[in-house]
Amino acid sequence: xxxxxxxxxxxxxxxxxxxxxxxxxxxxxxxxxxxxxxxxxxxxxxxxxxxxxxxxxxxxxxxxxxxxxxxxxxxxxxxxxxxxxxxxxxxxxxxxxxxxxxxxxxxxxxxxxxxxxxxxxxxxxxxxxxxxxxxxxxxxxxxxxxxxxxxxx
Amino acid sequence: xxxxxxxxxxxxxxxxxxxxxxxxxxxxxxxxxxxxxxxxxxxxxxxxxxxxxxxxxxxxxxxxxxxxxxxxxxxxxxxxxxxxxxxxxxxxxxxxxxxxxxxxxxxxxxxxxxxxxxxxxxxxxxxxxxxxxxxxxxxxxxxxxxxxxxxxxxxxxxxxxxxxxxxxxxxxxxxxxxxxxxxxxxxxxxxxxxxxxxxxxxxxxxxxxxxxxxxxxxxxxxxxxxxxxxxxxxxxxxxxxxxxxxxxxxxxxxxxxxxxxxxxxxxxxxxxxxxxxxxxxxxxxxxxxxxxxxxxxxxxxxxxxxxxxxxxxxxxxxxxxxxxxxxxxxxxxxxxxxxxxxxxxxxxxxxxxxxxxxxxxxxxxxxxxxxxxxxxxxxxxxxxxxxxxxxxxxxxxxxxxxxxxxxxxxxxxxxxxxxxxxxxxxxxxxxxxxxxxxxxxxxxxxxxxxxxxxxxxxxxxxxxxxxxxxxxxxxxxxxxxxxxxxxxxxxxxxxxxxxxxxxxxxxxxxxxxxxxxxxxxxxxxxxxxxxxxxxxxxxxxxxxxxxxxxxxxxxxxxxxxxxxxxxxxxxxxxxxxxxxxxxxxxxxxxxxxxxxxxxxxxxxxxxxxxxxxxxxxxxxxxxxxxxxxxxxxxxxxxxxxxxxxxxxxxxxxxxxxxxxxxxxxxxxxxxxxxxxxxxxxxxxxxxxxxxxxxxxxxxxxxxxxxxxxxxxxxxxxxxxxxxxxxxxxxxxxxxxxxxxxxxxxxxxxxxxxxxxxxxxxxxxxxxxxxxxxxxxxxxxxxxxx
Numbered sequence: 001x002x003x004x005x006x007x008x009x010x011x012x013x014x015x016x017x018x019x020x021x022x023x024x025x026x027x028x029x030x031x032x033x034x035x036x037x038x039x040x041x042x043x044x045x046x047x048x049x050x051x052x053x054x055x056x057x058x059x060x061x062x063x064x065x066x067x068x069x070x071x072x073x074x075x076x077x078x079x080x081x082x083x084x085x086x087x088x089x090x091x092x093x094x095x096x097x098x099x100x101x102x103x104x105x106x107x108x109x110x111x112x113x114x115x116x117x118x119x120x121x122x123x124x125x126x127x128x129x130x131x132x133x134x135x136x137x138x139x140x141x142x143x144x145x146x147x148x149x150x151x152x153x
Numbered sequence: 154x155x156x157x158x159x160x161x162x163x164x165x166x167x168x169x170x171x172x173x174x175x176x177x178x179x180x181x182x183x184x185x186x187x188x189x190x191x192x193x194x195x196x197x198x199x200x201x202x203x204x205x206x207x208x209x210x211x212x213x214x215x216x217x218x219x220x221x222x223x224x225x226x227x228x229x230x231x232x233x234x235x236x237x238x239x240x241x242x243x244x245x246x247x248x249x250x251x252x253x254x255x256x257x258x259x260x261x262x263x264x265x266x267x268x269x270x271x272x273x274x275x276x277x278x279x280x281x282x283x284x285x286x287x288x289x290x291x292x293x294x295x296x297x298x299x300x301x302x303x304x305x306x307x308x309x310x311x312x313x314x315x316x317x318x319x320x321x322x323x324x325x326x327x328x329x330x331x332x333x334x335x336x337x338x339x340x341x342x343x344x345x346x347x348x349x350x351x352x353x354x355x356x357x358x359x360x361x362x363x364x365x366x367x368x369x370x371x372x373x374x375x376x377x378x379x380x381x382x383x384x385x386x387x388x389x390x391x392x393x394x395x396x397x398x399x400x401x402x403x404x405x406x407x408x409x410x411x412x413x414x415x416x417x418x419x420x421x422x423x424x425x426x427x428x429x430x431x432x433x434x435x436x437x438x439x440x441x442x443x444x445x446x447x448x449x450x451x452x453x454x455x456x457x458x459x460x461x462x463x464x465x466x467x468x469x470x471x472x473x474x475x476x477x478x479x480x481x482x483x484x485x486x487x488x489x490x491x492x493x494x495x496x497x498x499x500x501x502x503x504x505x506x507x508x509x510x511x512x513x514x515x516x517x518x519x520x521x522x523x524x525x526x527x528x529x530x531x532x533x534x535x536x537x538x539x540x541x542x543x544x545x546x547x548x549x550x551x552x553x554x555x556x557x558x559x560x561x562x563x564x565x566x567x568x569x570x571x572x573x574x575x576x577x578x579x580x581x582x583x584x585x586x587x588x589x590x591x592x593x594x595x596x597x598x599x600x601x602x603x604x605x606x607x608x609x610x611x612x613x614x615x616x617x618x619x620x621x622x623x624x625x626x627x628x629x630x631x632x633x634x635x636x637x638x639x640x641x642x643x644x645x646x647x648x649x650x651x652x653x654x655x656x657x658x659x660x661x662x663x664x665x666x667x668x669x670x671x672x673x674x675x676x677x678x679x680x681x682x683x684x685x686x687x688x689x690x691x692x693x694x695x696x697x698x699x700x701x702x703x704x705x706x707x708x709x710x711x712x713x714x715x716x717x718x719x720x721x722x723x724x725x726x727x728x729x730x731x732x733x734x735x736x737x738x739x740x741x742x743x744x745x746x747x748x749x750x751x752x753x754x755x756x757x758x759x760x761x762x763x764x765x766x767x768x769x770x771x772x773x774x775x776x777x778x779x780x781x782x783x784x785x786x787x788x789x790x791x792x793x794x795x796x797x798x799x800x801x802x803x804x805x806x807x808x809x810x811x812x813x814x815x816x817x818x819x820x821x822x823x824x825x826x827x828x829x830x831x832x833x834x835x836x837x838x839x840x841x842x843x844x845x846x847x848x849x850x851x852x853x854x855x856x857x858x859x860x861x862x863x864x865x866x867x868x869x870x871x872x873x874x875x876x877x878x879x880x881x882x883x884x885x886x887x888x889x890x891x892x893x894x895x896x897x898x899x900x901x902x903x904x905x906x907x908x909x910x911x912x913x914x915x916x917x918x919x920x921x922x923x924x925x926x927x928x929x930x931x932x933x934x935x936x937x938x
Contacts, residue, residue: 018277034182035175037406039354040439044863047354075175088173092165095831099661100172101354101406107173122876129871133863135354135407136661137831138838138900139871 006070008033009077017064023057024048026064027074035075035104039133046132049105050074056112058105058131075104078111086152087111087145096145098136106132110146114153122147158673158680163827166666168659177404180358180373185432188360189218191422192279193435194269194286195444196261199295199516199856200307203259203288206269211285216278219429220286221421222269223258229424231255232417233389234481235634238319238490245509246320251310253480255390255417261290262309262479263516264857265444267417272425272433295516295856299345299476300453302513309479309514318477318512319486323494324470324570329507332468336459340542346530347923348451348476348849349842350866351523353660355406356442361422362432368397372423376402377412377658378698381635383690385415385483391424395690398423402688405660409839410522411446412660413700414483443861448849449523451476452489452530458503458538464548466557468505469497471534475512475520482521484633486512491631492527492619498568499535500579500615500793501557506569516856522700524839524901528618536614536906541919550910551592554615555583565887572619574791575887577819579615582882586795586817589878598799607801608934609812610915614796614907620895621706621790621886638785639703640695641711643672643719645778647764649757650682654781656696657708658688662832662897664704667824671709671891675716676756677743694781702895705824706790710889714782722778723759729770730754730762790886790894794818796837796903798911807931809845809912811875816903818879821886821894829896830879836900837877842869843901844908848924867924 005014008031015030027033027050036059039047048059051073078085087107090096097103106129113120113128120128125146126139134142158164171177208220232253238244257266269286273279294307302316309316333339360373370393376382379400386400387393405412418435426433437445456471475489494508525532539557543550558579559566566574595611602609622628625636642654653672657664665685673680686692696708720740727745728735731752739748746753762769763778799813816833823829846867850860860866885892905923912925918933 020277028182032184033175034179035177037179037355038181038436039356039406040863042439042862042864044868045354045439075173079174084173091173092169095166095827097169097172098663098831098835099354099407100168100177100404101179103172104175123872126870126872126874133354133868133870135352135409135839135868136835138834138836138869138877139874140834140877141831143871143876 004064006067008072021064023062023064023067024059033074033076047102047105049108056109087149090145090148094141094145096141102134160674166663168665179404180375181436183360188432189272190276190279191433191435192271192283193267194283196266199264200293201261202291204291205289207287211282214282216274217282218272220271223256230390235483236487237632239632248319249313251312297851297856298853302515316514321490321510324507326507329468329470329505332505333459336467337462338460340458343455346450346452349449349847350849351409351411353407356437358436359418359422360434361426363427370423371399373401374419375405375412377408379690380696386420390420399691408660409524440862447482447519447521451520456534458542464553466503469503470507473510476515477512478517478519480519482519485521488522488527493531495570495572496528496531500617525898529902532616532902533906540910576884577793578884582794582817586797586815589815590797602801608915610800610911612798612907612911614903616903617793618902619789620702622701622703625785638783639708639711640783641715642781643715645760649760653685654693655687655708657704658699663828670824702897705893706895711782711784713890714784715780718780726759727754787888792820792894796907798907800911802915807927814875814877816879818899819882820896822892832896833879833900834877837904838869839901840904844905844923846924
């Protein structure tokens with residue numbers, strides 16, 4: 001089995017993995033970082049989005065070995081010193097989550113969205129969230145959360 | 154006046170911190186020492202005999218711990234159906250309840266029917282081994298069409314040769330026919346209520362373990378109602394007594410009905426973990442969810458509304474063919490009957506109503522409750538009829554509704570179809586909704602859209618639902634196998650904090666926040682001193698769980714009654730401490746005081762005295778301050794309101810854009826408006842999904858689910874949906890102590906009717922099926938032209 005090494009939430013990690021291990025499986029099962037979720041098997045739902053070298057990425061679409069040497073941030077790595085990331089805070093302030101299952105991926109995508117489209121209007125925000133499915137909120141409050149984070153990030 | 158955390162306050166959710174930081178505790182996040190992994194081999198065929206299963210090669214694969222097929226399950230029961238229609242006058246043909254084996258025995262009846270379970274050291278090894286299982290299938294013709302099931306040449310079950318599960322009726326057929334014979338106008342609609350896949354974002358999962366020293370089983374499962382699972386699995390499937398089974402439903406990632414039911418995997422894992430002597434875990438992949446989670450809706454309907462020349466409703470009748478799938482799921486037969494046709498009166502004084510439902514088996518996934526469960530189907534039927542009748546009679550659709558509404562002074566109102574509405578004010582919600590949408594300005598908005606080359610439409614939906622399920626006596630009378638009360642416990646801890654145990658279950662609804670608000674408000678204990686516990690049969694006295702918008706209206710009332718008992722006992726303790734008569738002691742905002750004096754003790758001091766009872770009325774009271782109440786409601790609750798959708802249709806492409814949405818709901822009293830609005834938003838999104846995007850499609854010949862993944866089944870995305878403008882009018886529920894009606898399903902009930910009325914208004918065509926895809930809209934427009 002190959003060995004894979006990467007940085008996850010600021011910490012260097014290295015493990016032997018089966019070649020077919022997906023990044024999301026490595027995060028959830030080997031590192032037990034279960035905040036990253038699996039909601040589908042066709043890379044549609046976005047529950048597994050993490051940041052790979054700063055870009056949002058569906059961690060079910062890449063193998064763990066493809067992340068060799070990468071800098072990974074998961075939902076567990078966002079809050080610093082007990083302080084929520086402005087996007088996490090915005091989701092809480094705006095009731096942008098209900099069951100919480102899509103939330104980690106939604107938050108990770110939303111951060112990347114705001115970074116890359118700082119002045120996005122509502123239509124642009126909605127379009128950019130196309131890769132993340134939420135079944136609970138009807139997206140109304142998620143969009144409001146992103147709009148708040150545009151000002152606070 | 155509400156405090157910052159009291160009733161009516163928009164308290165941010167305490168659940169959010171763990172969900173936002175990746176610390177949620179979902180079933181698939183669990184890891185148990187020594188665990189093995191299960192993979193379930195499922196039928197690729199809709200209908201086939203199983204001639205032989207050879208597991209020899211698979212058993213020799215690396216990592217395999219055990220392989221189980223139906224032959225290994227001798228002596229176990231099948232998956233039970235918890236509902237059997239039984240009221241004689243409603244039965245045209247009695248219900249047939251065929252066996253539902255845990256693993257398919259001799260025959261598979263839908264794509265996804267479980268055939269074998271492989272347990273292995275890793276999931277990958279279990280999957281690899283499953284590929285080596287050789288199943289010899291003999292394919293049979295599939296029955297996959299709802300409309301044609303009863304005339305199909307093939308039978309899903311030998312017990313039901315014409316695929317009819319039951320034939321059911323409600324209402325006065327003769328009186329209804331008489332009303333139609335006197336009608337000045339009859340509006341007729343034939344339509345399909347499209348089949349939906351619930352698609353909670355968390356796929357179902359389970360993990361089971363057995364402790365030989367105590368003979369205890371623990372099942373962690375993605376359930377909306379752990380006690381119900383314990384009851385069904387213990388009593389009907391595994392023949393295990395309930396005290397030997399603990400069922401835990403930790404954080405659950407959405408349910409929408411699909412996680413009410415007892416599924417085969419729960420029983421299979423619980424049984425097998427003892428056989429292999431190790432914990433076993435399983436999680437569905439999404440494509441597996443599509444072919445195993447109970448689906449929703451799936452009706453073929455002919456509905457008629459009779460009106461006099463002035464537009465007064467005289468009668469309503471409907472014939473429905475309802476698809477129940479290959480097996481009867483837990484509440485399957487209840488949904489297209491008592492949860493459906495009992496709402497045919499809608500908000501109206503229709504004097505004569507008759508409903509006829511033919512329920513059929515098909516080689517498809519079982520159909521059961523999905524958000525709204527029967528009531529969206531009823532609302533769609535009524536509100537499409539009313540809207541089309543208004544168009545045909547050239548009466549304003551709002552005026553036609555107003556003319557026929559049950560008036561505010563007519564409650565309680567007995568409908569012709571059993572249910573008795575306790576309270577409501579339909580004129581008020583209509584007034585508010587029209588004001589918000591600016592109905593008077595619609596003509597100008599339509600002209601403006603036309604100037605841009607777009608067709609604009611407005612659609613109304615005056616919905617009602619029966620929820621807060623349910624009076625147990627009613628549930629039992631109509632055929633439910635269980636009661637539908639709820640339990641709540643208030644446990645004061647010695648130093649004054651409170652642990653609340655509720656039999657309801659939160660899978661997104663925010664009970665940890667709202668129930669703490671409820672308790673803080675009444676007992677005067679700070680919100681942050683109150684914790685809510687749910688989802689564990691070992692910790693909760695009992696509970697029927699969360700569905701049917703019942704958590705606050707039934708579970709909340711149970712908690713309220715437990716608080717009454719706490720106050721009653723606390724008053725006597727306080728009287729003792731203050732050397733006063735209990736009759737003279739008043740309780741307000743956390744303080745007991747002797748009326749007319751300045752003598753007082755706080756409820757925290759009373760709790761301490763109850764647990765450190767040095768100075769205590771031992772001769773009349775037991776120590777401790779913990780009370781449990783069970784609450785069985787006297788009636789359903791009847792939330793109602795009006796939703797209005799405005800759309801623009803692009804005539805070149807058939808694309809529909811929702812440009813405005815107004816929802817005015819009467820949920821009775823509200824604990825946390827922020828959470829209630831969130832429930833409305835999500836419900837609307839699911840209703841919009843049904844109306845415009847979603848549809849489970851089976852190939853009629855092969856019985857294959859052709860919309861079996863997110864590649865093919867269109868889930869609503871952020872850019873499909875508008876912002877919603879939500880407001881409320883309030884008439885309190887007349888028969889529970891909180892005046893709460895429930896809010897969980899309203900959006901999903903109201904939205905399809907509002908949206909389809911809007912789209913058909915825009916394009917000037919009444920005949921349009923859901924989901925109204927651009928292709929369907931474009932074809933309908935061009936058919937009309």
